[in-house]
Amino acid sequence: MKIAILPGDGIGPEIIAQAVKVLNVLGESFELETAPVGGAGYAAHGHPLPDGTLALAKAADAVLFGAVGDYQYDTLERALRPEQAILGLRKQLGLFGNLRPAILYPELAGASTLKPEVVSGLDILIVRELTGDIYFGQPRGVRECPDGPFKGQREGYDTMRYAEGEIRRIAHVAFQAAQKRGKRLTSVDKANVLETFQFWKDIVTDVHKEYPDVALDHMYVDNAAMQLVRAPKKFDVIVTGNMFGDILSDCAAMLTGSIGMLPSASLDASNKGLYEPSHGSAPDIAGKGIANPLATILSAAMMLRYTFNKNEQADRIETAVKSVLAQGLRTADIFEPGTTKVGTEEMGNAVVKALA
């Protein structure tokens, strides 16, 4: 079980250090190797994704990624900016399946704009296809409108496309994720008006035959947006395309009110994955020892569940996180009166202690 550790910039190294501590006390034989990425990659080797870092990521079974980006790299040309590292890794590793949980621990329910009874204990997972759909489909551009009432005018256009194999592989990721959770999958489409998503629905329905233990239902995207607001806890796993997933996963994350708590994963067809917190590198608080390491620690838990199939170890970490929250420990970003404010390292140590 080889894991590439890519801390990155800003608070990345601090929060990754806590997740590494957690991995090291699980009693598993992980092989961890660290390499610079993002601004740190540029500083060390002149590129945000240095060759050695990419080679390490390719050789590893999973990548644990901190965060990239810092003020000093903002003026670099686009191809050298820290953010290119994550795009490059996704492309080079073929990571097409984006897993974004929206979890709200009861202790943090106050941070949500929704009523506690609606969101407290929320635990849903959005599986977003990440490399296809209208965000990448060709042809696209601005042209002379070829037909209809606006013929001859300029028009902007894009192409939504999903091929059968592309839908099948993300459906497999989603059904397998559902098997590891509540065994319910909602496929979100707009089959009533889009050919692409009628096709999507047909293929997902076909893949379902291989997963008889998972209950599948289908929902239109506009209704899904409504249901996320009305009764988000009714969902278990949601699978959808790149664009709908972009919208719904951000909406679902915001339901929790504390994005600093949310992990994420990007998987390939054999469950190799890159795991990272949903939040950014927060250069304004870097080095102060106050960053919240929990999203990164929870990303490590996702790695155990989705790449290494170690559900029990993942559960252990998640239970430990719940336990430190129940003890009243809070980093500054989730602090409320009546709780105990702790730093990055104290929080990491508390999770380690709760694992014992």
Added chain:
Amino acid sequence: MKIAILPGDGIGPEIIAQAVKVLNVLGESFELETAPVGGAGYAAHGHPLPDGTLALAKAADAVLFGAVGDYQYDTLERALRPEQAILGLRKQLGLFGNLRPAILYPELAGASTLKPEVVSGLDILIVRELTGDIYFGQPRGVRECPDGPFKGQREGYDTMRYAEGEIRRIAHVAFQAAQKRGKRLTSVDKANVLETFQFWKDIVTDVHKEYPDVALDHMYVDNAAMQLVRAPKKFDVIVTGNMFGDILSDCAAMLTGSIGMLPSASLDASNKGLYEPSHGSAPDIAGKGIANPLATILSAAMMLRYTFNKNEQADRIETAVKSVLAQGLRTADIFEPGTTKVGTEEMGNAVVKALA
């Protein structure tokens, strides 16, 4: 000021009757003419949108529409179903601008799943382009994938398209709506990844020159979905395309928790419009005298504001609705302990009285 009154099916006639009462006491010289539509159109003339009804709607300055659909018509072939009436009217009248307010009166804030301080007093307007975008764009279908890693497989595809004139006319509707409200417009796009919406953004920015009194900003659709959950009251008017508008307007409506209260409008380029409640025909409670007429009454207020430019009369109606809610009057759908349950007719009469 000629108004076509199309009550339709289910609770349509009951709720329309209350809105007509309200229109009749405003002291304006409206010419109202009624015709059957939907199932009632089929029953009377063998078609959900009879020729005479369409002619009346075309000759009128505005259409006040109740709701269509009833169990007995569910087995008709698709072209004869009640729902075809609204699609036919939109098409025949060239109604491309859909106005969907999301309003939450403080008295009804308990119905929302969001915390009262986040949504109480919400009053935003979503302007959705209704006849273009990927929901109608050609070409579309299922074909053999012509290129890329899935070449040769079957793929579903659709075309997103917006022509310059199509964007200009919806932008004008939105800027003019903003002028009648808080003078702030947010154009929602995904210009960072879609050519169509970079083009959309450019055209909306250009149209803005004609409306220097309106403040314009731009927001990505995924962020808009987040902000609707995080701080919906920060918006005034949102304008977007057909698909994004479909998702965001339903999400915004659900923020209020009481869809039975929401009016809507569909406008053409000269502000001729069709006005209708957002809710359906509710055949299960038809004829019982318990339906909520307020969304229909508020639709009549929208008609005064957007077609007839009578902002003060629209304000009068909306103030009257606020007043009956403040008096504690509630139809069954919005009833809570401690308020007074009234029927459809009593509610309509109370609004009329509050207007005096």
